[in-house]
């Protein structure tokens with residue numbers, strides 16, 4: 001009898017060497033690999049990271065999760081996508097949903113999970129998040145001793161100053177959405193010098209920025225994360241090349 005199973009597999013954010021052994025072992029089990037795209041036929045970052053480890057004959061299913069403003073439309077796309085995946089699972093297939101970074105950190109994977117009924121076994125395999133990769137890659141401690149850490153995904157309504165005041169270290173994700181407001185908030189709170197901003201971490205196009213004053217919002221790629229360390233980052237810069 002065919003035994004279906006749904007996997008959520010984190011593949012890290014750019015460098016295939018950051019894939020876990022558990023992820024690579026799971027790839028061998030899969031009949032179908034689901035690859036989320038923000039726009040149809042735009043390509044999948046997760047696929048680029050994992051492709052050399054996938055089985056040759058595995059079926060690839062690219063599915064679109066458009067970033068539309070309307071909440072109801074977004075929900076509609078998620079349901080449609082879940083239904084597509086459920087069809088494969090009901091046919092007894094082993095289906096792996098690949099996500100960049102970690103599947104439980106701002107990932108569309110959870111919107112598929114929401115639609116499963118709990119009858120089909122699910123296994124979620126963690127991946128290395130953007131900010132974990134960044135902090136280790138650049139030898140920059142994320143949190144030390146009694147310090148706190150907050151992860152904030154920027155949107156048009158984020159109150160930057162309030163967020164900055166609420167923790168010792170803050171990871172700002174989706175920076176391109178509201179960069180100007182973020183920069184203003186960092187300036188107002190005297191934190192402009194306490195940041196590292198990395199775009200396309202772990203990829204060939206990786207870019208590191210410490211000075212935000214000359215950057216245009218339009219030039220910031222979607223895959224950009226900023227870490228604020230209110231205690232300062234100067235003492236760690238010697239390890240960053």
Ligand SMILES: C[S@@+](CC[C@H](N)C(=O)[O-])C[C@H]1O[C@@H](n2cnc3c(N)ncnc32)[C@H](O)[C@@H]1O
Pocket residue numbers: 013014099100101102103104105106107128129130131172173174175198199200201202203222223224225
């Ligand atoms: C939809 S979230 C995905 C987060 C992902 N699941 C994780 O664990 O990092 C997209 C955001 O992740 C961050 N991100 C993803 N890949 C990145 C990369 N290669 N370099 C820098 N930031 C990245 C950016 O903040 C981007 O806007």
